[in-house]
Amino acid sequence: MLQANLPSIRQTIRTNTYLNEGDSVEYMLKTNPLSQEARNNVHATALSFVEHCRANPDKQGLFDAFLQEYSLSSHEGVVLMCLAEALLRVPDSYTVDRLIAEKIHLGQWGEHIGNSEELLVNAASVGLSLTSKILGKEQSKGQSNEQGSNDEPSNWFRKLIQRVGEPVVRGATLQAMKFMGQQYVLGRDIKEAAKRGRKGNVEGTRFSFDMLGEGARTYKDANKYYDAYLSAIRSIGQSNDESDVNLADGISVKLSALHPRYEFSHHHLVIDELLPSVLSLALEAKKFNIGFTIDAEEAARLDIELDVFQALAFAPELANWNGLGFVLQAYQKRALFVVDWLVELAKASERTLMVRLVKGAYWDAEIKHAQEMGLSEFPVFTRKVHTDLSYQVCAGKLLDNRDCIYPQFATHNAYTVALIMEMAGDDTNSFEFQRLHGMGDLLYGQIRETTGRELPLRVYAPVGVHRDLLPYLVRRLLENGANGSFVNQFLDGKIAASNLVQSVETTIGKAQGSRNSQIPLAQDIFNAFGEKRDNSRGIDLDDPLAFATVAHQVTAFSEKKWQAGPIINGVMNTDNAYPLYSPAATDSLIGYCTDASAKDVDIAMNAASAAQPAWQATPVNQRAQIMEKVADLLEAQTEELTALISFEAGRTLNDGISEVREAVDFCRYYALQVRHLVSDSPTQPKLKQGQGVFVCISPWNFPLAIFVGQIAAALVAGNTVVAKPAEQSPLIATQAIKLMHDAGVPTDVLHLLTGSGRELGPVLMADERVAGVAFTGSTATAQSIQKELIKRGTTLPPFIAETGGQNVMLVDSTALPEQVVDDVIQSAFLSAGQRCSALRVLYVQNDIADNLIDMLKGALATLQIDQPWKLSTDLGPVIDANALNTLQAHCEKMTKEAKFVAKAKAPKDVKGFYICPQVFEIENINVLEREVFGPILHIVRYNAKELDRVLKDINDTGYGLTLGVHSRLKEFADKVYAETHVGNTYINRNMVGAVVGVNPFGGHGLSGTGFKAGGPHYLLRFTNLWAAEPVVDQLPSEISETSSLSKDTQMSLRVAKAEQSTWQKVPITQRIKFIENAFAGAQHLPAFSAMPADSLKQASRMFAQARHNFGEAITLPGPTGETNELSLHGRGVFLVVLKQGDEVTNLLQAMGALLAGNSIVLIHLAQTPASTSSVYKALESFVPMANVQCIDSQQALMALLLIDGIAGVAGSNAPGLISALGARKGAIIPFVGSMSADYSLLRFATEKTKTDNVVATGGNAMLLNLKE
Known part of the structure; x- marks a missing residue:
């Protein structure tokens, strides 16, 4: 019967994922377990803890001393974090020297000498200062020129490299990083960790060992981690002589390390493949009676984690064992409801569950993700004090259920320790505290001394080699080194101890439970910047409830048969319609289309020409408001448009949602921009006027976003429009035109011509009433349009062309391979590689090429190619048979002329235009004669000292659309950006998914004419600034x-x-x-x-x-x-x-x-x-x-x-x-x-635009340092 309650609690958890922060805080305050008397006791106890610790600073740990001196509010703290994140994984001395020189040069290390009483911290400051002085002497030699040298790298930097290359500097810096790591990692393997743990802690200290490493990107990685966990469990278990599992050492397991697709979208794989692996490890832990805890990860994985954990709890093989553990993150708004579920699960499965309560380790990433995805709320609290309240309420509920829950409180906060002690009462054996290895020694040591109580304490102990340590180390630095962190302020005498131990209720009262105003919701990120426009709304397909809604709509629309045809003066012609089939299921009829004729062109042009003066005379604000109404209608029909994009264009559900968002953003952005254009009051007031009739020709690969974006820009500028969509996607275009008319665009102002570009293009381009053309498509077609426009012999109207690219990503040896592989997969293969911005050529530094390519091959093997309306599909088909044939021919050519690297698994039992993503290794980018528009990646190896040649080769292609850089060297990224003729450069992230107004999109040379779509200058191309030039004899x-x-x-x-x-x-x-x-x-x-x-x-x-x-x-x-x-x-x-x-x-x-x-x-x-x-x-x-x-x-x-x-x-x-x-x-x-x-x-x-993912070095120090 108890098991029957679990589904309803799961539903409650799901409905509270994105709960309003104020409502959540109000609810928790009502369930707050502490009386005023108890709060007073907690305050007094916590205050005594802090004061005693400050009175004995000589007993503080190295980490405490380090954070006090080099917090992330200091420039040097950030520099050290960046250096620590990358240095130990770089294999070549050439790049190591450059990294050390760049980072050490940035700090004022001398200012830290003598500040710390910790000998090793002070010695580190002296060493860093001496290194910086060696480098600084050379810097002064190279900066005497007032104008500054523009060589990259500059002369002084070259000299720094020469000096830092001295073995003493390089060796000392590497040793410092390794020593730093040794303070926070218990051992390189489980045997060393266990030995050091027994030696360095008081008798009776328990351990939870964690195997360091990034999540698996390949099945090979997953198998490696499985073997490591299995070996560790056996090693821990063989040393265990405790009959009580709570007293035994244990292990923490990260599920993302055991499967490369541990995601909600791949639920079936997780249950079929991951669950058996986890179960076998848990059985091994049960065999030795040690704890087995499932670690917490990103919020998007929580729902599927609960599925896995429930399956383990009810597994008959694990009955009569209380070692199963769960990590709960208090910063998630649904945490309190997860406690309810865990209590019910424990009772239903007739076992005691271990529950480790933590604040949460991915806060900055969760904020960023929600903003990027356009989500209505954050899944986490934006104020630290609200997380503290959640921790407090969750802790109270866990302690109230000690009959079936063994609470484990992970904290280094004196107030939290005092709080738990107050709520727990005299029974100290029914729960435990936990601290990280290398942290918290002083606090817990003082508690023993001042209270005389021996509190159960477990040390969370990372195990791994230096290379795997770095991401973990940076997380710890970020969590505890930020301004608002208790650990950071704990021993700072400049901060009153009483301020550190205020009750959460008092602190919340000051902020009235509101969200942090410095962290805007996704909807408000543009308004917060000063732009008066709302961000588009996204849908989280990792949210089971949101996905269920989308899936229901997609299923319903799959039965619909859409109609497309020319729409002139608001009337659609449906005569002589022919059937249309999905590229993802060529036997699936999705609708019908009628093609426009030459006569339709003439009628549309006549109507548009006649309507233009009145539309131009329409007040600018009214035109802008109509576009904003278009945006609202698009957003309201997100699910239907997403379904249609999937059926007609073969795009995945995520692709479709993103495309609707982009169309919405275009409408709102251009509405904003046209108001700016008018309010700027240029000296020529007529400049804001439109040209006349614009012809907008859009592609099939973004059949809604680009189609709507071109039209929106032309309309708000005062032009009338004749729109010609790609012949492969007339249904989407028809829906968009109808929607625009519904929003208030006059029917004589906007017309649609469906049909073949080969048939309609020459007729349109020859028409002298065409005052401008906006085109997105191939370079060859753009050149043909230019010739046709000139051939008419009167004037050359403004021609805005966005064309293809031979897009490149450069990766040096400082890059994090796992991040590179993630971004390469997204950039090269998602959307079946059918994005203008998609990655075509990957340049990898020789020193890391073998390992990176091996990981990429493994990641490629995990991709799911299937019908795009399935959530588990990573990429669908290409658009039609012609595209498929062209790509297959290229692959055959590459198989003969290049080195075949890898190929994804072919889809099963599908009828459509599917091609497996493939990777080839080539000698040089010049091997490629033209852009290959599909999921085909080419890899070129390069030597670090050959960068100038590489950049020349890239420029010599003549293309210049998008470019990616993966490097922790700012000098490297800056050089690539400055010396390549490319429109959009992305640093340490993927290179697709440009956002309107954020990453204005468009290229140079063969990649387009400019200005960038979604940028501040784009609308000018639609005004009479670009007057038609006469074509003279x-x-x-x-x-x-x-x-x-x-x-x-x-x-x-x-x-x-x-x-x-x-x-x-x-x-x-x-x-x-x-x-x-x-x-x-x-x-x-x-x-x-x-x-x-x-x-x-x-x-x-x-x-x-x-x-x-x-x-x-x-x-x-x-x-x-x-x-x-x-x-x-x-x-x-x-x-x-x-x-x-x-x-x-x-x-x-x-x-x-x-x-x-x-x-x-x-x-x-x-x-x-x-x-x-x-x-x-x-x-x-x-x-x-x-x-x-x-x-x-x-x-x-x-x-x-x-x-x-x-x-x-x-x-x-x-x-x-x-x-x-x-x-x-x-x-x-x-x-x-x-x-x-x-x-x-x-x-x-x-x-040129530059997008820099500044959190690539491990986290967002700026966000973490925000004031409450």
Whole structure:
């Protein structure tokens, strides 16, 4: 009968996962077990503990002393944590030296000498100070230049490396890290740990041994951990002579170490594969009568952990044994209800359960995860005092049930110890305290001395080698080294002891039970940053209740047959419809589609053209409000849209939810941006107007998000839209258009044309009413569209293209392999590799390549390929037969020409376009002729000293969309970011899943035209800032496509390209100074002596723009633990075609290109050479002349326009120039004709974003140091 209560309690646990924090605190206060008299007793007892400990500081442990001196509120504490996290796993001395030099150089170690009374801590400070002084001497030699060297690494850094490479420095630092680790790890193996434990603790001390290591990524890892646990259990058990399991040593087991897919989404694998392994280990522990405790992990794993634990509790083989243990995290809001469940489970299974109560070890990660996922609440408390209250209430309930629960209180907090002693009464044998090895010695020693009571105490003892120690060590540093930590403040005489032992009720009263205001909910992360927009709502598919809702909806919608067709003036044509089948189940009919005709194109264009003036006249705020309504409707239909994305595009449920969120974010972000555009009040107020009719052409790989994003941007800017979705995904597009009309977008303003791009594209591009085109797709298609637009012969409208990428991730030997493998799997294979941003080429430093590739192979084998609407599916199909055939052909080619590495398991019993993810090893990225759009990864090994060559190879591909870096060396990451021509760089995280307004998305070169979608400049491309340029007659016959570059021209171009990167790195203040001087000097030349007032104002505004836009990077919002920034950079080499008779405009064009960070080549089409032009004369005395080259040959113009080395053209729209741009085979480059006064410099620039996962070194020190 008791067992019947368990499901209802489980339901209660699930419903309280994301409980409102205030409500949770209010509920706990009502169930608080302490009377006022008891609180007074606790306060007095705790105060005496602290005072006695402070009176005997010589008895403190090394860890206490270390944290007191190097807390995470100190810069040096953070530096040491970063060094400790990485150093001991780095195999090569070259990288070790760089890591030591970089980190030690950052600290002011001399300030810590003599502060600590602990000899070893003081000795460490002296040693670090001496090392830093050795390095500091070299630093001073390299920083005398006021302008600073822009070489990476700089000269002084190279000298630091040389000096730190001396064996004495390297060896001393390595030994210091190893010694530090030895203080917190009991032994390298279980035998050594047991021996040291008996020697270093008072008689009767019990131990719970924990085998260090990251969670398993492969079955090989899982087997290794199983063997280690089995060996440890036998070793502990053979030494056990206690008949009472509570008095015996025990072992803690981390379930994620025993299975690579220990996740709710893979429940069946956990039960089928993990449970038998855990059961066999528990049986071995029972055999020796030792404790066997299941460790706590991330909140997302709790539900499945309860399933496993319940199965163990009811396993007949484990009957009549009380050694089964569970770790409960008090920081989870559902902790109190888990206690209820454990009590009922103990009674139902007729056993006593051990329950270890802890505060919780993943708090910062839980906060970050909830913000990233867009969850309505956090699963954990945001205030430490609320966790303390939860601990207190849970402890009371555990102590009240000592007939079936053996409570184990893990704490180093004097107040908590006093609290437990008060609640427990005189019976001290029915529970125990626990402390970490290396911590808490002083506190528990003083308790024995001051109370005379011998409290049962168990030491939680990590066991493992130095390499496995590091993540554990960093967790301990983060938990206990933060400002608000009791351990950190325990012995600090500057803090009154009475303040440390205030009752939780008193502290809570001051904050009134509210959530920490410095930690915004996911919905509010943008508002907290100052942006007035809500974040999109996510769904946690690790939450059984949330998943059940989604699964029910998906099942219901699987029976629906959707209809797609052209929607013109709000009416959909369904004539001549043909069936559509899912790529994931090619025998599954999902709907019908009607294709648009050429006549439909004409009708739609007529209607859109006629409606545009009225839509433009609609107040901006009203247009923005309509987009916000679109966002709300999208969000309300998340489940249906997710199901449709899964059925039609083959995307997983998680993919679908993320895509709906992205579409929502686009609508809200562009609504916000258009209001900013208007409120900025530019000097040309008409700038905010739209162009006319925009054609939006979207891809199948993001059939909702990109489709909606393009349309939203065009509409809020005042354009009308004719939308052409990918022919593979018309159903999703149709639903989106209907929804937009429902939200208030007038039906004559937005039209849909379904059908083949091959059929509709040329008709649309030839229409002179097209005022702009937004396109996402392949590079080849973008080039074709450009040619079609030019071919119509009137004007070249703004063309916004986001295309593919040969995306790379670089991994050096400081990276954490487990994290790299996680991020590689996500970046290369999820979404079946069908993301523009997906990882294609992985560069791995030779020193770690074998081990990393081996782990990657094992992780690949765990992937589940299946129908995407199943929760357990990691990746579904590719989009269609053509995509499948192309990928299969590439794999066949690679099998012959490259080294085959690994292949995932093929799906069973599915009919669809499925391909197994595969990995190949190649010599160089140049082996790949084009982007391979699917789950195929290529690996290149590199030597650490070859980084410059690697970066050149990456740039030489011509692509520049996304790039990943995994390194603990800031200097390495900074160099890669600075020297690669890539739009989005991600450091120490995956490189997919760009978030609107957080990671604005778009690339350079063959990867797109800019500006970045979801960025602050994107809307400008939809306004009349980008006026259509006239397509003038063809080039004169003497300038032909066969024109070749003379040696002088080639040399000029080489010099300009080489010097551009140097010019780009010159600080903007100096660039402005150079150009200002040139402009001032120009006014003494005859051609500029009578400079028009408007030109003087325009120049002044250009300088202001340069200061505003090209100085500091723009800081972008985002989740905690991550920094995001966007900066503007020069595109490369600009051709400035000098216009005869308009020297002032010529000068302004050249100045604009140079201010933005480009080098320029002046092209003179007149008979006189460019070197004699007034522009050249104005610049030659003030601008570093390598950045200004001159070419006089008219025949050279065409050849220059056709080569890859040119990044843009400005100046005179010479006859045939636009046509020549259309003939290019490489990147689509801009032509800057007219110069708008307010945003002119942006047209010469490209954007780069950098996303840095700053918690990669182990945790979020900034978050942990927040005040209550």
